[in-house]
Amino acid sequence: MTKTSDGYELCRGYINGLLKTESGKRNIERLNEEIEMPDNSYQQLQHFITDSPWSSERVMRLVAQNTSDLYADQHDYRSRDVGYIIDESAHLKKGNYSAGVSRQYAGVVGKVDNCQVGVYASLVWQCHSTLVNCRLFLPESWTSNPERCERAGIPPDARAFKTKLELALDMVTADMAAGVEFGWVGGDGVYGHGWELSNAIDNMGLTFVFDVHCNQLIYTVEPTISVPEKKPGPGRQPTKPQTDIDPITVKNYGTSLSSHAWRNVTVRDAVKGPLTLSIHAERVWVWDGKGDRAIERVLVISRNLADNKIKYSLSNVDYMETPIERLAYMQAQRYWVERAFQEAKSEIGMSDYQVRKWNAWHHHMALVMLSLSFIVKERITHKLEYPLLSCRDVRLMIIALLTQDEAMVEKRIAQMAVRHDQRRSDIERRYKIA
Structure with missing residues (x-):
């Protein structure tokens, strides 16, 4: 992040916009409507996400390190129980100008479609998972076209074709070098x-x-x-x-x-x-x-x-x-990565961006990861008091707190208590049936 007050305020505003805007509507215009910024904030946000020189790689590295430390601080932590799990996710897009966009397989719809595909790494511990690194996959139709790469702002050192497996290995190597602790590497x-x-x-x-x-x-x-x-x-x-x-x-x-x-x-x-x-x-x-x-x-x-x-x-x-129990645990942990994708997309706008440039895509993903890691931290911090706390619960509470309206905060707490009681009753009923 650039070391200026404007940079921090724009970062805060962008993340607040992601949290406050509803799913499917998180473009720069809607984000700008939801945050309290100066009159020219639209242009500032656009520049911040697209052209500002702050390092998305550094932000993701800090997210990975902080998540690793968060897990390590828990009383029942064992590093062998943390999985570094790799998965990809597609983001459907129109047009041909967004970096890496191509007709390729999109798991989100189960068929070939026009989309961008990112390869992601997640740190998974027990029932908690947060995204900590990513690489944008560039098909050969991009890497073989220097002019197209230039228009999308893809740096020269990123234009060599790499398979998804090579991108995954790059992330493992980078996060190991950063001191991130995990017990095994997984993937589909x-x-x-x-x-x-x-x-x-x-x-x-x-x-x-x-x-x-x-x-x-x-x-x-x-x-x-x-x-x-x-x-x-x-x-x-x-x-x-x-x-x-x-x-x-x-x-x-x-x-x-x-x-x-x-x-x-x-x-x-x-x-x-x-x-x-x-x-x-x-x-x-x-x-x-x-x-x-x-x-x-x-x-x-x-x-x-x-x-x-x-x-x-x-x-x-x-x-x-x-032990076979250990093997079963490790194999089953990939489920939580899918949950992390669902939460990042529905609650934080992971796929809602409307940017084309390479730099903007990575900036957006870094801020989504930063937001998701904060929510995971809140869920772990309050797991004894609120064991059923969900990503959406935390997001709604953040929105209420941002209003600085005590009545609204109390209302959200009361609504959350009702939801948790309903969830608890459903869980108990299902366990009796099981």
Whole structure:
């Protein structure tokens, strides 16, 4: 952040606008209507978010460090229980001028659409999750077009094409260097597919639990790899390495298991009753088709007893030393990242921006992360007094406090108490049914 009073006031005004404006309406005009700033505040806000030289990277680094410290200050903290979980999120956009916009897969609508895609990192501990880092993905249609990058304000050193996995590794490396503490790295099948990210994380000495697709190939016993010793003669195709046994898919492996191969593990208390998963874990081997040996991994398969959904993951944990309850916990924690995305979008306007430039996109995301981390801090600070405190509860209380109207604050507290009583009754009823 620029070290001027104007910079701090504009930052405060922008965040207040994000909190006070309703979902879907958080453009600069609406933000400006909601905050008490001088007459020329619209132009100031636009300049602050688009052209001001303050460092979004530095803000995100502070968010990551402060969140790490916040978790570490809790009496039941163990660094091994903190996950550094990577996921992507799409932001639907019109037109062709916003940095990185392209027709690409958008998970938010489950199909290819015109959107920007960000790769995000979240620090997850118990039931708390906040976004702490991000990278904007640039498709090759952008990185191969210098003029287009120039118009969108993309710095020259950011114009080289990077896969989403490479962007994820950049974030892990940066946050480790910043002293952020976590027990493992996680991600969905996009980041668990293939070998690039998991092998890099393994080589860094970190633990990972990455989801994989149902067609992921594994070996149930260690295969022997035969590697050709001599180069082929003229006109002959090189002989590829081969294994002495055939792999199987994780789906086929899972369907072959008997009922005795599964253990029921209660992962956490949820609003609809205890979340119980049927878990199977086994040592397996994977091979990239190139090396001279297969790599040992642990396959974790979970089946949700409520809806029978199945999830497959691979990890580099010590199979003999890691309890199955621990594996179930780590695999299930990705749920909280989805919750963080939902809250950031619905309560803080993560996708509501109307900016085009590279700098503006990162500035907006940094301030959303700063806001979300504050809300997570408030929920943790008041968890004994208000165990059902939600992101929306905190946002509504902030808005009331900004009015400096004691009657409004008391009204919001009373309304929150009624909501919490209703939630508590629903939870108790569902637990009785469960």
